Amino acid sequence: MRCAPKLAPASSLAAFALDDFESRSGSAASVVRTIAGLYLRHQSAPIPRPRAIELACAAGISSPAAQTAISRLIDRGLLEPVQTGELTVTAPAKAMFARGNRRIFTPRNMSNADHWVLVAFSVPESLRALRHQLRKHFIQLGGGLVSAGLWIFPEYLHAEVLEVLNALEARRYATLFVAQSPQYPGDARQAAAQWWDLAKISKLHHAFLATTAGLDAASAGEHIAYRSYVTLIDAWRAIPYLDPGLPEAMLPESWPGQESRQRFLEISESCKVRAQRYASLLLGR
Amino acid sequence: MRCAPKLAPASSLAAFALDDFESRSGSAASVVRTIAGLYLRHQSAPIPRPRAIELACAAGISSPAAQTAISRLIDRGLLEPVQTGELTVTAPAKAMFARGNRRIFTPRNMSNADHWVLVAFSVPESLRALRHQLRKHFIQLGGGLVSAGLWIFPEYLHAEVLEVLNALEARRYATLFVAQSPQYPGDARQAAAQWWDLAKISKLHHAFLATTAGLDAASAGEHIAYRSYVTLIDAWRAIPYLDPGLPEAMLPESWPGQESRQRFLEISESCKVRAQRYASLLLGR
DNA sequence: TCAATTTCTTGGCGAGCGTCACAATACTGA
């Protein structure tokens, strides 16, 4: 019998039931993880380890870095060796990838008329760690902090908020409301700037735009398209989580969100098919 | 020039802009106040003081008690002597009575589908008195406390909540949401029992039911009808303020609200016209 | 595998909020 995948003490279990962003985008670990989510998870047959490494190398990762990255994903329980030198994506990882799919590839924006989800919670001081966890995951989900103990989300995140609460076994400490038309003291932009860390989110977008600036791979070959696509997804992946996609009326003057989103959709559209073909080519060898 | 009406230091000003319940129902002061709201305020001509006293006596108040009660209402600025021995209801008092009219005489009940108003507020520690005021008026308005700093009201109280916030100059510290379908940890009844002081509200209803138990004045004369009606209104007046009229799904097993409300409507219907006629009779003398 | 760096967890801190108790005030009825 094989050893169970090693899990970090507290958070990884929840992170697995939820979603994690434990590697920095652009790093070898992150890119391999992206590749796993994009291609490996759809393979029904086990993948020979050299093929996986080739996929990573083709995306610009050095061979030894890819080696270690894969080993570490095995340790984390995302990948699983089935035979000597062959790998599969584990079931919980597949589920996790599937959950993230819609959010990443069809990022949503709110309109001014969209509704909200409010979460009012109060946990006793004895469970302080839980509070921290909740705050962390709420931020990671795109939540804003209205006032102490009251969080706000776009309504399209309703289900995911409940998932967080359930996964952390905090459902009993929270009350949810579906709300419309908030009436703040000032205007909408003031409220948004107070509830969300817009500076941080803006930085994410600018980093994405910088990373993907030279990625016009419309007329390049399949290899370049593949590499561009993986880079794109890897740089993009976390953004639709942290950015709630606030309606235009709540955002500051020059907000990079729209440009960023458009860039993603354009390059994605332009590279996706050829990237897939190239990945299949490597995997099918 | 006459002295301005004496006002208590802080609260009466706000209470005048809002509504006050500074006298206990059933007391002479309260009954005279009820009579002022029911009849005196509709008189265009000044009312001779003896007539006002007769109205109070006819409702079961002793003559000297009526005297002092009227004097005190003058001190409070609700009544105003225009000539020697003649009275009018002051303009702000008329406005206050008018505001209370709909709430008292057409008490509302929520249905299970009705929406809510959420008020999230946060005031700095330096304005602690304001916090107390807010809490007091929110309770007096039928609000429930969801968690620290988050109050909930039936949506039909939306305007009145805003009035409280404006009158206390607290608009800038509060954010309002119109919400639907709260999702509590437990069931609806548990949530209501936690958010509102249902025991206190229940006591109010039972007190009302006890006071109005023997008031079947359907076939009595105009005097009895008048007396019953004033007693009824006086005993009832505060209830629609403190009771939000929660939907049936949120109330405990044996809730007196429905019976109480029905009793009010029945006796009101049965006595109103005759009571009015009797009051006109006394006033027209 | 290993060291540098970054993250994350953990505990302390100040602030906001409701509750409670007490003193001052206001109300009540004779």
Place this chain on the structure above:
DNA sequence: TCAGTATTGTGACGCTCGCCAAGAAATTGA
């Protein structure tokens, strides 16, 4: 007007909140 009573305003307390910093742990690339 006056004494008895109830209510209200005020301050202290405990709880929970987010924030911050230091220590622990994990991640990263070679």
